Amino acid sequence: MxxxxxxxxxxxxxxxxxxxxxxxxxxxxxxxxxxxxNPNPPKKVTLATGPAQSAYEEFGKRYQKALAVDGIEVVLRPSDGSSHNLQLLRDGEADVAFVQGGTAELLPDDADNLISLGSLFVEPVWLFYRTDAAERAYNVSRLDGLRQLRGWRVNVGSEGSGVPKLMERLLEANKVEPGAVKMSRLEQTPATVDFLAGKLDALVFASAPESLMVQMLLQTPGVQLLDFAQHEAYARRFPFLTPVTLPRGVVDLAANVPTRDVRLVASTTSLLARDGTHPALLTLFAQNAQKLHGGSGWFNRAREFPNSRASELPIAKEGDRAMNEPVPVLQRYLPFWIANLIERMWLVLGILLAVMLxxxxxxxxxxxxxxxxxxxxxxxxxxxxxxxxxxxxxxxxxxxxxxxxxxxxxxxxxxxxxxxxxxxxxxxxxxxxxxxxxxxxxxxxxxxxxxxxxx
Known part of the structure; x- marks a missing residue:
């Protein structure tokens, strides 16, 4: 050598x-x-959505596509709706889920085991009824209240959606006796088929306007949308409800659909997560929620959502940061996993440097x-x-x-x-x-x- x-x-x-x-x-x-x-998140996360062709399913697909950019696989877990989603979170079968306010009873320990990433959008109560049923029953083409549903065949959705419980409370407030309305609990698709075939007089959805079923029924001849003339009073009686208005022509300006302003009541849907869900995943969901729900819609102006005003559970710090602070500088210029690693390890690196020097x-x-x-x-x-x-x-x-x-x-x-x-x-x-x-x-x-x- x-x-x-x-x-x-x-x-x-x-x-x-x-x-x-x-x-x-x-x-x-x-x-x-x-x-x-454990700074880097798992590569797979389960998101509980809702029934087929629902707004929850559509939003789930958008989150799936958005998180795939950062290498996270979002597994969509179909469900019957909000109540079912809440139970999936409790049972650990889902990491994140869409849950509608007021459609399920929260348990005492939910505040300790579940967290919210903020309210995403409002979901009006869409009560569609057949014009011929109204003419046959009252010789009018339009109903003016829930009390007129006595004796009607009304589908209120599956039990897991939470809508049956909500409708029971609304009918009770209108002094409609239990059993006075012939309620069925079919899922959205078969219920819509029966409704269009005349086997049902009315059907109820609690869904965002992005729902394909809602958009289709709003433009179907012979189908009317119930106007909740007392929507302000409903909001006073039920804190989880918000009065909203479907503006004239918002569905189709050229065809003037709807032909008048329609007053509705709506609950607010939040994105909930189990307390043990990885913080980096919560950050990704919260940041993408700003992109997916921050625009204007039929019932809100731009940047009104996501927010924390109607949250029934504690807001996660990741959700609060996404709603109230700009995107961290590192995440603007580096891949998410590198920026997240540095952000979560910087304190340890500082302490290590202070000891090792x-x-x-x-x-x-x-x-x-x-x-x-x-x-x-x-x-x-x-x-x-x-x-x-x-x-x-x-x-x-x-x-x-x-x-x-x-x-x-x-x-x-x-x-x-x-x-x-x-x-x-x-x-x-x-x-x-x-x-x-x-x-x-x-x-x-x-x-x-x-x-x-x-x-």
Missing amino acids: PQAFRNTFLTLRDLIVSAGPLAFLAVGLLVLAYWWL PLSRIVPPLYQFRVRSRVFRWYGRLREVENDLEAGKTDSAELLKALSALEAQAEKVSVPLSYADELYALRNHIHLVRKKLLRASEGAESRPTPDTNHP
Whole structure:
């Protein structure tokens, strides 16, 4: 091996051995902190949506597409609706879910186990009825209240949607006796088929206007949408309801659909999550909620949603940050997983740096000791030769032989150039001891031999 390469190799080896324990400690602390903080989210998350062709399903697909950009697979879990979604969260079968306010009873421990990422949009109560049914029952084409549903065949949706419970409360407030309305609990698609076929007189949805069923029925001839003339009074009686108005012509300006302003009552849908859901996933959902629900709609102006005004559960800090603060600087310029890693690890990195900087001061002295020890350890042997010389216990020839062996070993020692003076000092001292040994040897030879035969 060329001497230059050998010197470089030895220098690197000394550096690694000197700084190795400190580097190993730093890496160990980083691994421990990473394991404890778990900064990067799982690659798969389950989102409970709703029935087929519902607004929940449509929004679920939008979240699925948005999170796929950051490498997160969103598994859509169909359900019967809000009540079912809430139960899926409680049972751990979903991580995130759409839940409509007022359609399900919250349990006492829900506030400890569930969190909200904010209210996303309003879901009006759409009560569609057949014009011929109104004419047949009251000789009018339009109804003016829920009390006129007595004796009608009305589908209120599946039990898991929460709409049956909501309708029971609204009918009770209108003093409609239980059983006075023939309520069925079919899912949206079969209920719509029966309604259009005349097997049902009315059907009820609680859905965002993005629902395909809602948009289709709003433009179907012979189908009317109930006008809740007392919508302000409903909002006073039921805190989870909000009075909204479907503006004239908002569905189709050219066809003037609807032909008049329609007053409705609406509940607010929130995005809920289990308390143990990874914070990075909550951040992604909350940030994408700003993009998906922040625009204007039939019942709101731009940037009115998401908000925290109608939340029935504690707002997650990730949701609050997304609603009230701009996107973090790192996330604007770096991939999400890198920005998230830095944001969640920066405190640990700062603490680690504060601890390791003082400890790193021991590395230069340790490195210096290792390099100089390769030279200084031969001084011990040199001292032994010199002591033997002074004591006269060993023959000069043997001492010269030992000194030559020591010098040969010193010739093989390699040190960095910055420590070459130590090596040359060792060789110089060997030379001095050799001269001293030679002088002593010559002096011994020049002294006369005593005459033992002289009387």
